[in-house]
Amino acid sequence: MKxxxxxxxxxxxxxxxxxxxPHGEVVSFGHGECDLAQSSELRSLVRRVAPDVIVNAAAFTAVDRAEQEPEQAMLINAIAPGVLADEMALSGGLLIHYSTDYVFDGQKSGAYAEGDDPNPINVYGSSKLAGERAIWRSGAKAVVFRTSWVFGARGSNFVKTILRLAQERDSLDVVADQFGVPTPAALIATVTGVVLAMLRQGRQMGAGEQRIYHLSGAGRVSWHEFAQEIVFFAKAAGLGSAQKLQPDMIRAIPSEAYPTLAARPKNSRLDCSRLERDFDLLMPDWRPYLQRMMQLLILKQRGY
Ligand SMILES: NC(=O)c1ccc[n+]([C@@H]2O[C@H](COP(=O)([O-])OP(=O)(O)OC[C@H]3O[C@@H](n4cnc5c(N)ncnc54)[C@H](OP(=O)(O)O)[C@@H]3O)[C@@H](O)[C@H]2O)c1
Structure with a gap:
């Protein structure tokens, strides 16, 4: 398989x-080699590679910057997935794509299921929802995973930001009225691999079959609680020696006290039971992944 x-x-x-x-020949491209904003080049690249499966993890993920660059966000998050899906509809291949909890407005009190109506409140969420819809319109065989609050040792994320601020400050204000679920990048990748393996074995998808799944860690926290856990785990792992910040010096503030360009949903917890049921999975707590991330950062600090 390619x-x-x-x-x-x-x-x-x-x-x-x-x-x-382990699934076969993987042909990988980063931003430097393939710009999703260039639709015709993207189409040519897909035809040249002629894959059986496309996995699209590229996206415009800067939520605030998207408010200032809506055209660019739409090109990458909406038009490009549509191009990929059109190509898979033509070839009969499978598109695996990622979307976001930010397609929801946050008004629901419980966890969002796949059947809940999206109603994005910022440009990023709107562009990702437009991407989902372009995929559905194409008629391609497709799996879309909506995920949330992604973190990992590689790349930029909230955990890295808090670790940096913990070295610079002895107190910090963090929003306490937005709730969601942190999701390790490693978990998303592992689940993608498992789902792909199961689809290739007994649970094949028919031509043009399209599925959407919520994929996040288990539990529910506010950004404030998440920040406290990050500082706590960093100290416990021995990463905290350079930290001025103590977990109890992270103050809870309302969203109104921390204005941002993009509005954020107050609740974006995802209900993953469809994914768990269809593939016999159980979404794990994200904390052991956070612990592991701290260990990786320590090894990096020590030059391993
Ligand atoms: N991060 C989150 O908290 C979060 C939450 C919910 C859903 N998601 C979704 O999960 C998926 C993976 O997110 P992630 O956290 O892995 O994002 P990420 O770390 O920001 O990675 C996105 C990648 O896309 C690349 N990219 C940006 N513009 C591009 C372009 N025009 N052409 C080609 N590549 C481009 C970026 O390259 P450069 O860095 O060089 O620009 C980056 O390598 C995305 O679909 C995202 O919307 C993420």
Whole structure:
């Protein structure tokens, strides 16, 4: 089997390089080699590679910057997935794509299921929802995973930001009225590999069959609680020697006290039971992954 991986250097793409490897020949491209904003070049590249499966982990993920660059966000998050899907509809291949919890407005009190109506409240969420819809319109065989609050040792994310601030400051204000679930990039990649293996074995998808799954860690936290856990785990792992910040010096503030260009949903917890049921999986707690990330960062600090 031949797989085309796009966005290989992002948080998820980096982990996918590992989890897709046992499936066959993986042809991977990063931003430098393949610009998703260039639709005709993207189309030519797909035809040249002629993959059985495309896994698209490339995206415009800068949520605030998307408010200032909506055209670019739409090109990468909406038009490009549509091009990939059209190509897979023509060839009969499978498209695996990632979307976001930010397609929801956050008004629901419980976890969002796949059947809940999306209603994005920022440009990023709108562009990702437009990408989903372009995939559905294409008629391609496709699996879309909506995920949330991604973190890992590679790339930029909230954990890295808090670790940096913990060295610079002895107190910090973090928003406490937005709730969601942190999701390790490694978990997303592992689940993608497992789902692909199961689809290739007994649970094949028919031509044009399209599925959407919510994929996140288990549990629910606010950004404030997440920040406290990060500082706590960093100290416990021995990464905290350079930290001025103590977990109890992270103050809880409302969203209104931390204005951002893009509005964020107050609740974006995802209900993963469809994914768990269809593939006999159980979404794990994200904390052991956070612990492991700290260990990796320590090894990096020591030059291993
Ligand atoms: N990060 C999150 O918290 C989060 C939450 C929910 C859903 N998701 C979704 O999960 C998926 C993976 O996200 P991630 O966290 O791995 O994102 P990421 O770390 O930001 O990686 C995205 C990758 O896409 C690349 N990219 C950006 N513009 C591109 C372009 N025009 N052409 C080609 N590549 C381009 C980036 O390259 P450069 O860095 O060089 O620009 C980067 O390597 C995305 O679909 C995202 O929307 C992420």
């Amino acid at each position: 797989l085309l991986l796009l966005g290989k250097d992002g948080q998820v793409g980096w982990q996918l390089q590992r989890s897709l490897a």
